[in-house]
Amino acid sequence: MASSKTEKFASIGTVQHGFNDTGYVCTREIATTIYLAHHLGKPVLVEGPAGVGKTELAKSMAEFTGFPLIRLQCYEGLDESKALYEWKYGKQMLYTQILRDRVKDVLEGSESLADSMLKLHQYDDIFFSRQFLEPRPLLKALQQEEGAVLLVDEVDKADEEFEAFLLEVLSDFQVSIPEIGTVSAVTRPIVFLTSNNTREMSEALKRRCLYLFIPFPAPDFERKIIQTRVPGISDKLAEQLVEYIHRVRRLDLRKIPSVSETIDWARVLLVLHADGLEPDLVKETLNVFLKFEEDIRTVLGQFGQMMNQTIRVEDGSHN
Amino acid sequence: MDRTIENFVLALRRSGVAVSTSETLDAVRAVENIGYSDRAVFKGGLAATLAKSHHAKAVFDKCFERFFLAILPSNEQQHSFQYSSKEYSAELSQLTQMLLSGDRGGLAIAMQQAARAVDVADIQFFTQKSAYIQKILRRMGFEELNRDIREMNRSEESIEQSKRLIEAKDELFQAVRDLVEQQFALYAPSATNRMIEQYLAEIRLSNAEERDFERMHAIVRKMAAKLKTVYSRKRRAAKRGQLDFKKTLRENIAHQGFLFETRWKKKKVDRPNVVAICDISRSVKNVSRFFLLLLYTLNEMLSKIKTFVFCSNLVEVSRVFDEYPLSRAIAAIEAGGDLGVSFGLTDYGRAFADFKQNYLGGISQKTTVIIIGDARNNYDDPKPEILKLIREKSKRVIWLNVENRFKWGSGDSEMLKYLPYCDLAMECNTLNHLEKVSRKLLKMRA
Numbered sequence: 175m176a177s178s179k180t181e182k183f184a185s186i187g188t189v190q191h192g193f194n195d196t197g198y199v200c201t202r203e204i205a206t207t208i209y210l211a212h213h214l215g216k217p218v219l220v221e222g223p224a225g226v227g228k229t230e231l232a233k234s235m236a237e238f239t240g241f242p243l244i245r246l247q248c249y250e251g252l253d254e255s256k257a258l259y260e261w262k263y264g265k266q267m268l269y270t271q272i273l274r275d276r277v278k279d280v281l282e283g284s285e286s287l288a289d290s291m292l293k294l295h296q297y298d299d300i301f302f303s304r305q306f307l308e309p310r311p312l313l314k315a316l317q318q319e320e321g322a323v324l325l326v327d328e329v330d331k332a333d334e335e336f337e338a339f340l341l342e343v344l345s346d347f348q349v350s351i352p353e354i355g356t357v358s359a360v361t362r363p364i365v366f367l368t369s370n371n372t373r374e375m376s377e378a379l380k381r382r383c384l385y386l387f388i389p390f391p392a393p394d395f396e397r398k399i400i401q402t403r404v405p406g407i408s409d410k411l412a413e414q415l416v417e418y419i420h421r422v423r424r425l426d427l428r429k430i431p432s433v434s435e436t437i438d439w440a441r442v443l444l445v446l447h448a449d450g451l452e453p454d455l456v457k458e459t460l461n462v463f464l465k466f467e468e469d470i471r472t473v474l475g476q477f478g479q480m481m482n483q484t485i486r487v488e489d490g491s492h493n
Numbered sequence: 494m495d496r497t498i499e500n501f502v503l504a505l506r507r508s509g510v511a512v513s514t515s516e517t518l519d520a521v522r523a524v525e526n527i528g529y530s531d532r533a534v535f536k537g538g539l540a541a542t543l544a545k546s547h548h549a550k551a552v553f554d555k556c557f558e559r560f561f562l563a564i565l566p567s568n569e570q571q572h573s574f575q576y577s578s579k580e581y582s583a584e585l586s587q588l589t590q591m592l593l594s595g596d597r598g599g600l601a602i603a604m605q606q607a608a609r610a611v612d613v614a615d616i617q618f619f620t621q622k623s624a625y626i627q628k629i630l631r632r633m634g635f636e637e638l639n640r641d642i643r644e645m646n647r648s649e650e651s652i653e654q655s656k657r658l659i660e661a662k663d664e665l666f667q668a669v670r671d672l673v674e675q676q677f678a679l680y681a682p683s684a685t686n687r688m689i690e691q692y693l694a695e696i697r698l699s700n701a702e703e704r705d706f707e708r709m710h711a712i713v714r715k716m717a718a719k720l721k722t723v724y725s726r727k728r729r730a731a732k733r734g735q736l737d738f739k740k741t742l743r744e745n746i747a748h749q750g751f752l753f754e755t756r757w758k759k760k761k762v763d764r765p766n767v768v769a770i771c772d773i774s775r776s777v778k779n780v781s782r783f784f785l786l787l788l789y790t791l792n793e794m795l796s797k798i799k800t801f802v803f804c805s806n807l808v809e810v811s812r813v814f815d816e817y818p819l820s821r822a823i824a825a826i827e828a829g830g831d832l833g834v835s836f837g838l839t840d841y842g843r844a845f846a847d848f849k850q851n852y853l854g855g856i857s858q859k860t861t862v863i864i865i866g867d868a869r870n871n872y873d874d875p876k877p878e879i880l881k882l883i884r885e886k887s888k889r890v891i892w893l894n895v896e897n898r899f900k901w902g903s904g905d906s907e908m909l910k911y912l913p914y915c916d917l918a919m920e921c922n923t924l925n926h927l928e929k930v931s932r933k934l935l936k937m938r939a
Binding site: 186202203206207209210213214216218219221263264267371374377380381383384385386387 | 511513515516519522523526527533534537538540541542544545546547550748749751753754
């Protein structure tokens, strides 16, 4: 594994190529950041509008490297017991029950209360050992011997306390469990943090990460994505579709259609056996990429004009 | 290359991007890994390690283009330097020789060396520009050049040469000036910006000029954002409470009554409940705009806030704040007509009476009432008894007066009559005051 890993990260070109093979079309900038993340051993903080493929990037990374993907979805109120570890209370309970009778044997022969306490202390940590530890995503990622891809999704949704707690994991790849001690990573996992920018991340966190901003892709690029993701789509449809979506994005909408929604739309049109954009077809399928009633109304308001422009551009480019 | 990256980091910092030492080290390590043969990759690597937000990225892009362009000698205007002169003598200075032979590369290097020697990267203010230009020129041997020109002017046959030299000298001067301009743009803007911001924070709001408004908007917004984080942190801290024993027992029935998991009492989150009444008459217009701005941001932050404005009569504008974006909301309120604000003489008495009649029911013991105005009532009845009533009904009354404390009670100012019924009355006419007030407001919740 180790040798193939070095091979895979030999140059920025191989990274870019490898990602393309997994179906993730990535720009040179993204490839550079991933290449650096591997060579500097640093987590990557990925930001960008919703639906440009931030989470997808981590998934593709897992596929590219062949490591398991361990995902931690953040939300308000997420705490250590959900993210790091928890004690298996039930099992501890059960074992206490079973061992209750044994306690008598152990304590036999002890003369005073202090004496029996002393004896019990010898068994002190039995119930707080690794056997009773339930690893949650963060700990699981550190324990993977081969390595892992850890995705901390939507880290901006978590509380600030949690962010502070992440710092130890991200800078030293180790966690402290009071009852056991410090657990260090066997192999450093590759870490991705994604954020939708609902809140500014702390400086300390940013300092420990590489930063990658993924914007909406340029038309050429989005077309490539569509063609990779939706095989069987005709060149003409892909071109018109991307052109149209880019026009829609320029409008003043409540929610701008994302790349994933472009892909959805392409799939829908493919199922409907469309070969190019037809006004009626577009009107009927607007709800695939527009999720607000008023957005649909806005687009319909300029429908004819946008349709014409899209098709005219196409004619022009084919001549 | 390290020295270059160091300088680049300096340029970024001066432009307002906070870059830490560890990030600089990362950048150096990144460049070691990726090299600098491919410009796009090089830029990407630096961006990933140095620019850590979308905003910083934009600044980074600008700086990168400027910085790495400034370092390369540009090839423009090369034609004008091509003087192929054979007969210049060896006693001419090095600079003169380079100018005459049109040694563009040599000149560029000499210029960079001189610039580095005089530490042009330290430039802070635009007033320093000409000083730096002079320093660089002197380093490059400008005095010797002038001497050579004088020498040439003496003899007839070299007068042609001297003319060309003078032309070249002008171009050199231009080039150095461009260089300093570039360096200034690279290293100085935030220093100047910071100075202006500081100045604006201290200047009286009513003295601020129209053209500075945009900048002040930005400052107020920045301030509000700061307050917002402080506020949300407080709110979260307030959530932790004492052990809720009943709940803990209930939860742990599953464990046969062993108390494994704890449950905590959650303190009720106390959301500030605010009623703001703002004077928008002409005398305080410049200032009130900023109070409106602050109220607008508070309106976004606090769920329970009601905003009123008055001149002659009192009108509720909370809805306007909720519905419109900032600039439109403020414009709508300032125009007033559609909302039913009449811009007659300021009448605090009537405004309070309006409030008592229509909105007093909305005030409870939890409400903080903020009144913003100069308390100048044009010698009408100020009706302080209504303020007294409001005070009794509410939790506290805060009065922000735009006038200096010494002026309270002078002329038609009724401030002293209102003063006994205010829990807190403050002079508030600079952004610094404003910040202090908003901090107090969030702190005084207990």
